[in-house]
Amino acid sequence: MNQAIKWIPRGYSGGWTKPLTSPVLGPEYGTSFDMQVLKEDGKYRMWFSWRPVNLIGYAESTDGITWTLPRVVFTPDPSSDWEAHEVNRPSIIKKDGMYHMWYTGQMFPGNETRGSSAIGYATSPDGITWTRYNKPVLSPEEKWEGISVMCPEVHWDEKHNIFRMWYSGGEMEEPDAIGYAESSDGIQWIRHSSNPIFVPDSSKFCEMKKVTAGHLLIQEDWHYMFYIGFDGDGRPSCCLARSKDGISGWERHPDNPVIAGSDGYWDHDGVYRVSVVKEDDGYSLWYNGANYPYELIGYARHEGFDLGFDSMPERNDGGYRGVLNLI
Template structure:
């Protein structure tokens, strides 16, 4: 099913929801604050029956703004610019018509224009159903040119046709350890109903050999009787140490466990989690372990609901008894790509500071979930600064691999180079897979 791709740049922030109409509860801004929007589309990416593309911006109490382009007279890169928009929310309608003026596709979103910030937003509109109908609009943030150079043959780890994981929706959330000349990866593999932790090895970090599942659900009486996920691993003194999430039939995120192994395959599992959920921390997931100067830093996610997640920190001298340092990162109000919280941190110490790559999510209220990856820094691992207003990684950055979400990275430094393995929701097939990039 072919997609229509749009790029947007604006003289302000633009926020887009998929298939939504804006509520009248939103406060109107000052009449003096304005911004502009430039819609850029690639003609070569549009289905051949589409001859005219039109945009319409609407807002209660303001004139309707329209523009259109006839594709037969346009170059491959086409721009439609709208200036002097009052900042705030505008309903957006995009239509694609054939040579007879019949609308073949119609998509809806809304745009929030904020004053004084320049950014870009990428929209991918996919036909839903068959024949003439609506469009499903995928919204991605950004987008200056990505800092990361994508591997051209992504994904580097995916489901094996006809194999044990062929029907798995998730091949996701990698954690990497390099021992000698060998890269070792543990990752989550499974479906929404159940996940396990799988293992793969590589001599170069790009070509991987899968070795199957190494940790799966425990017995019915165990605290992880419905699966495991979210591994984070370090290697020290000849022992692999893993912190992971246990899933229970009564709690999908039932605490963080600690396991050890001498070969990375056979693991000694705990009888109980080292960090358990509570009334104030109902769901615990997405741990990341870092050891610095003899202290273990464990960053992890507390989920209050699907609409609100925050990142917490605990410290330990032995990896099993933990001191709680509380919440260290939360969503920023007004940023659409962080609207449903921040979660699954990846933290490492590099160039004299702590660096965190974290995940965020938007649009869960509208049945379209898009995940992103943000970035921030810290001098002490507690207070986080230098946090850009746009994502570090999102779906458009992964091209030529076409994805709908890009997040859950794992990063290591080798000399002057940063190497990143990340999770992408591939468009075809519709499965989470693991990609690779460098900086």
Template sequence: MLRLARHPEPILKPLPHHPWESRYVFNAGVVYHNGLVHMLYRAMGEDMSSRLGYAVSPDGLTFYRLDRPVLSPTSPWESRGVEDPRITFLEGRFYVVYTAYSGSNVRVSMVSTMNFITWTHHGILLPDEDNKDAALFPERINGRYAMLHRRPPDIWLAYSEDLIRWTDHQVIMRPRPGTWESWKIGAGAPPIKTEWGWLLFYHGVDHHKVYRLGVALLDLEDPTRVIRRQEAPILSPEAPWEREGQVPNVVFTCGAVEIDGTYYVYYGGADTVIGVATVPKEEVERFCRGR
């Protein structure tokens, strides 16, 4: 059974002297590129509006962050915040899919960048519906782009020719009654390609509103086909900083990377701090092979 081992302390905490991130930092998207882990994280300050901060790490554990947000609300769709970024390096560019929150509407939005400082805005991807937990696949599948998203309570998949208009929406995973993921589920980190399939770290919520992390494997050529899905969670809120905070009993991931034979899964603890949990690559491969 696959299990993550948590780092003993949060790797990023709020900074009281930064008004925009003085209360909470959580739900970080990450990408490993040119020997560095690049992180975008959700930050909240005294005004309780979400912005995205940027941090970088040479080892996946020690992060150095900018003293200002790199992405703040710019449209009415996101007047209350930009939330939960998920980063995908796709065709030579970093695409960031995030949740735009207006206070009354929740939408999937996207920007792209080459440097995490200057941005190209691509707008709302699914304009006619409340939606979130979206994540792009890192390459085209059978000539088309693919994206996971969440129409409650399920994980869905859609395809696109241009990254803007999305069609062929299909449910790929549903909650499992009577389990740790009985109420709703959603994509976590963008899918990671392995020789056995697309590795998906996702979150599940039970009817007590406890958030845990799970793992599944999707077919490389047809990701609507779930090859394998572990019954037990891979991480549950157990540390004090995962059980107590803005929203208690939450571990929630938006990003994972593989570095030198180890998978690093970054997550928000109780919507207050950022933690990381790891698992050796060989254990992930055993899960992928069904052993």
């Protein structure tokens, strides 16, 4: 019998903390994952993927921790040939008094043989009642996109009057890399010629298998992207990178992953997609953590605005904390 030691991502780094020991949404609602949080007039609004009912749910909070009873706001279209089975992974912005949502529509989710994922679009005057555009606005076409485009992240660029989308493509269960596209109306999208614009770094074990589900924080001269990195064993954690233009010249955080699962807690098996809100004194972050078979939504906090790219030395252990004995 042989024994080896393997480094695995544990806990948090880069100035982030997990102030709570339990999730803020779940487990009484079943698996809740891949959320979008907006803060409006002192109130937090969360749209989240609700796996037991295959749709998008909604909840509100005054502190980002205690949430109202979730309600259903967006369901699959049973007559559709591309979003009949599940809708999830919303990206929502408010522009000119209207809410705009891009989301993932799926057929046979989790099935790598029959399944497919595409990105849809809907609008709403209040974020509750939605009118969908009945065709997908982005479907897998390029070789690297495989059978799935999903996990849209959309921002409105006021300076250039365009919508900017970062999205993931590849396999059905978890896509493999991140692409970029632009649109003048949110419906017709032009892919970037250098797609995928963000791929796994084989020299970093914490993301050597896949990178996916980018969430962008755009401020000052930087595009900060929080993304899921899958290590060589398929374990997910939240990593961070930055780029001047959000397309090229990506610089990984020296202490990746910044949020990972914690031993003995509800998020033990890993951390998936996040949503970040800039506060007056730092950042609030929501993430879906896994303790299989459940995924639930948790909360993390960063005091101050220095995200640590220039002030922290690079770790010499590949970005991993803790050890796992393998027999």
